Structure formats: C-alpha cells, structure tokens
Amino acid sequence: MKPHKPVKEFQLLAGNTALDLVNTLDNRFRESGPDELLVSYDDLLRFVQQAGLLTAEQIRRLRRAAGVEAERRRVLEQVKELREALAGVGYALLTEEELRKHEVHLLQKYFHRANAARLLGDDGRRLAWSWPKREELSAPLWLLAQEGEKFFLSEQAERLRCCASDTCRWLFLDTSKNHTRRWCDMKICGNRMKARRYQARLASD
Numbered sequence: 001m002k003p004h005k006p007v008k009e010f011q012l013l014a015g016n017t018a019l020d021l022v023n024t025l026d027n028r029f030r031e032s033g034p035d036e037l038l039v040s041y042d043d044l045l046r047f048v049q050q051a052g053l054l055t056a057e058q059i060r061r062l063r064r065a066a067g068v069e070a071e072r073r074r075v076l077e078q079v080k081e082l083r084e085a086l087a088g089v090g091y092a093l094l095t096e097e098e099l100r101k102h103e104v105h106l107l108q109k110y111f112h113r114a115n116a117a118r119l120l121g122d123d124g125r126r127l128a129w130s131w132p133k134r135e136e137l138s139a140p141l142w143l144l145a146q147e148g149e150k151f152f153l154s155e156q157a158e159r160l161r162c163c164a165s166d167t168c169r170w171l172f173l174d175t176s177k178n179h180t181r182r183w184c185d186m187k188i189c190g191n192r193m194k195a196r197r198y199q200a201r202l203a204s205d
C-alpha cells in the first residue's frame with residue numbers, strides 16, 4: 001500500500017455517503033492490492049466531516065476527547081468491517097450474485113446498534129430521533145452505519161452502479177435522467193478510457 005497523504009481531500013463522487021465510504025478502499029480490485037485511504041482515526045474524522053455528518057466543532061471535540069488510542073483503533077476497525085460488508089453486498093447486488101450471509105449479518109448488527117444509539121426526544125413540534133452522543137469516539141461508526149441502512153434499504157439501491165473502468169470500479173448512485181452514468185468521474189476515468197480507446201484505434205490503423 002502507498003503511504004497515505006494526510007492533507008489530501010477525499011473524492012466524494014458517489015452522490016451518497018455510504019458509497020463514498022466503500023470507495024475509501026481505493027483500487028479495490030487491483031491485482032497488486034488496494035490503497036487504504038482510512039489509515040488512522042483522524043482520516044475517519046476527516047471523512048465524516050467532509051461528508052457533512054459532523055460539524056467542524058464536533059470534530060474538534062472528538063479530536064480533543066481523551067479516549068485511549070485503543071478505543072480509536074477499535075472504532076476504525078469496526079468502520080472498516082462495516083465498509084467491507086457494505087462493499088460485499090453492493091458488488092454482489094451489481095453482479096447479481098447471492099449475498100454472503102456473514103456480510104448481511106454484520107450489517108444487521110451495525111444497523112441495530114446504530115439505531116439503539118439514538119435517543120427519542122422532540123424538536124418542539126413532534127417526536128424526533130436525535131444523536132446526543134456526537135462527542136463519543138464511536139459517533140462516526142453509528143452515523144456511517146445509518147447512512148448504509150438509509151441507502152441499501154431504500155429504492156435508491158436500485159440506482160447503484162459501479163465505474164466502468166476495470167481498475168476503478170468505484171460505486172456511485174446514478175441520478176442521471178436516463179440512468180446512463182458510467183463513470184465515477186468523467187474527468188478521471190471517462191477521459192482515461194477514451195484516451196485508451198483512441199490509442200487502440202491509432203494502433204490498429
């Protein structure tokens with residue numbers, strides 16, 4: 001794996017946070033191995049902040065939280081376990097393979113636990129779920145699990161696609177009118193593929 005660059009921004013191109021999370025294991029299917037973008041708990045905090053799940057102030061409090069290092073590592077490992085279960089289910093749905101039971105069980109566990117972490121209160125007008133524990137080190141895990149549940153149990157899941165580039169295969173939500181989006185990003189993968197086809201045409205002429 002390449003050493004990670006802490007200042008680099010995440011490319012949130014999927015149009016959905018659960019799918020952006022899956023894409024944090026970059027080049028997932030590359031023969032020489034993938035690139036892990038979530039190397040540290042701090043990477044995870046940057047991701048949830050960029051995804052808009054926590055505010056800058058909440059992130060600052062989590063950074064300052066006196067949690068032991070072991071706890072941060074545990075949360076990061078659980079986020080990756082959640083991510084890999086989401087990935088397994090997502091790619092299986094795309095290729096119409098049977099879902100693997102252990103991955104579905106993992107998702108069930110995380111979805112249940114995330115829901116149990118919410119508190120029922122009111123917003124002044126009606127009952128509402130809230131997240132009073134945003135200062136807990138595990139907050140990113142529960143917020144991401146909730147994003148996973150929201151996506152995969154909704155009609156949006158029918159618009160799940162993956163990038164047509166074999167080396168990329170990033171997941172995304174196809175919101176194009178005719179459901180014809182093929183690339184995670186036209187500028188990145190679309191152009192690379194077009195250039196390759198052009199080269200191939202030149203070579204065959």
Ligand SMILES: [Zn+2]
Nearest residue numbers: 163168184189
């Ligand atoms: Zn791509």
